[in-house]
Amino acid sequence: MYMCQEKSVTQQDFLDLKSKVDWLEIHGASAMTRKTMWLVGEGCRCPYNYGKQHQVNAMTFPDWFLVMAKRWLGCLNLNGEDDRLIQDKDAMFPDCVNLNLYETGEHQVAWHSDDEPLFRGKFQDARIISVTLGASRKFQVGLKAPRRGGILKPERGSVANFNLGHGQICTMEGLFQKHYLHQIQKGTTRQPRINATFRYIVEHAEGCPLRRLALESKRELKHQRAHAVVELTLSQWEKGQRKGLMATVVKDWHKYAEVSASNGRKVRGAGTLEEKLLLATLRLCLHGWRGHLGVLRARASAKELHESMEMQRLNLVFVLWRLCNMEEKKEQAFGQVAEISAIAYELQQAQTSLLEEKILLEGKVEKAFEALQKELQTKEELAAELREAYSKQAMCRVCILSTLCLRTPSPPPPNIIP
Ligand SMILES: O=C(O)CCC(=O)C(=O)O
Ligand SMILES: [Fe+2]
Incomplete structure (x- = not known):
């Protein structure tokens, strides 16, 4: 067992729990013994049994409750959210809680151990963390005596008493639930007390996803x-x-x-x-x-x-x-x-490089074509110039010839006198 006083548990938390929780009445042989509620983590549908008469269905932790519960248990560094994801199960935040409301000192819970199959506390380490809010009550712990007539009682002389007051955290671990009993005895107080008992479900119930x-x-x-x-x-x-x-x-x-x-x-x-x-x-x-x-x-x-x-x-x-x-x-x-996938990969690589090459070549061809066209154009222009020059030359030659002809003196007429 481990006990400590937790300062972050407030009076407002007590009032919120008292008013917001949909409390279920637990009745003993003659009267109501206390009120309870069973909350579980996301996805869980495990019901909880209070003795043989009461079974309550699971209700998922409301957000407002999770916020306050994480504040209370902050000192324990239980930050893991989902046991399927985290490696260190010891660091997991509890995945269920049993809430008890003792409205007056008349309300109580008799000797019992939290040894339901859900927690497998008879066979392995079962960690239970309880937080008290409101009035303080006497929490008793004693060694489990062999059952006489089906009634659970502690061994004589083995009972230890603890006063659980507002903000008190009290844990039970190991095979505590196998060997020990605990109870909240009736008291004289008129003030209400709420207890949140956080646990870990090891074996989810049949029908729970x-x-x-x-x-x-x-x-x-x-x-x-x-x-x-x-x-x-x-x-x-x-x-x-x-x-x-x-x-x-x-x-x-x-x-x-x-x-x-x-x-x-x-x-x-x-x-x-x-x-x-x-x-x-x-x-x-x-x-x-x-x-x-x-x-x-x-x-x-x-x-x-x-x-x-x-x-x-x-x-x-x-x-x-x-x-x-x-x-x-x-x-x-x-x-x-x-x-096959290696070959496919290689083929794909080859196809990609071929495509790249094709694109490159196409570029080159286009450029060469453009250059050729330019060359052709230049040559055509030159040819036209040349043709023009030739025709000019020809014209000049004709002119020169005709000028020459005009200038050459005509030969004397032939001497026709005998
Ligand atoms: O109220 C307490 O401190 C004890 C509650 C308890 O034993 C239980 O919920 O199983
Ligand atoms: Fe208990």
């Missing part, structure tokens, strides 16, 4: 463990080591049966092909060993014994072979997929 999630991750873990054990068993078997093998197989057969059990029903043969093969392997191991023992007990002949062992070995080898085969095929398929 979080149970499925938890089972799935547990199943996966157990499956891996069973797988490893079967592999080890088979390798030992193959090496001819048989000592202690039966114990392992029998132990893990149960483990595996648990793995394939769902909602208390055994679903034999359910699951993937691999799971079925594992199950078959274990069955064969068991079957083989049972046969082996039966044969031994009946003092059967060495031949029979030998045959049964041989049969078993063959069966095991066969299953092992199938497992290996599957594994190999899987690996091959993975390899092929990897190869």
Whole structure:
């Protein structure tokens, strides 16, 4: 147990809780004993039982409550939100709370332990953090005595008293709920007291969606463990080591049966092909060993014994072979997929570089074409100039010739006198 005084718990918190919570009355044999409320984390649907008569449905933590609860428990550094996401489960914020309202000293809660299956407090560390608001009351703790007539009572002389006043945090942990009882005795006060008892749900109730999630991750873990054990068993078997093998197989057969059990029903043969093969392997191991023992007990002949062992070995080898085969095929398929994607990647790269080259070449061709066109144009212009020059030259020549002709004196007329 750990106790401390928390300053951040305010009187206003007490008033808010008293007025905002939809309190449920808990009745004892003759009168109301206290009022309660059960709040849970997001997604959880676990109901809570107050004795045998009262079962309340889950209500998700209202935001206003979470704000104040985080303030109260701030000193404990419980900052993890979701146990499926955080690694350090010890740092998780509680995922449920039981609220108690004791309106006067007449209200009480009798000797009990918080050992409901939800918290698995009988089997493992169960952390409970209680916060008191309002009037102070005597909280008693005592060692659990063997039940007499079904009534829970503490061992004589083992009871310790604690005064839980406003802002007091009190924890119970370890196997406290297995070995100890606690109670809030009737008192003389007329003032009301509220107690918030934060807890952690380990095994979500049937019908709660979080149970499925938890089972799935547990199943996966157990499956891996069973797988490893079967592999080890088979390798030992193959090496001819048989000592202690039966114990392992029998132990893990149960483990595996648990793995394939769902909602208390055994679903034999359910699951993937691999799971079925594992199950078959274990069955064969068991079957083989049972046969082996039966044969031994009946003092059967060495031949029979030998045959049964041989049969078993063959069966095991066969299953092992199938497992290996599957594994190999899987690996091959993975390899092929990897190869194909590498080729596809290369092709894509090649296609991209070809496209780039094409674009480059197109650019070059266009430029060359433009240059050619320019050259052609220049040549045509030159040719035109040349033609013009020629025609001018020709004209000039004609002019010169005609001028020459005009200037040349005409020859004297021929002498026609005899
Ligand atoms: O009121 C308290 O301090 C104790 C409450 C309690 O034991 C419970 O809610 O289980
Ligand atoms: Fe309790």
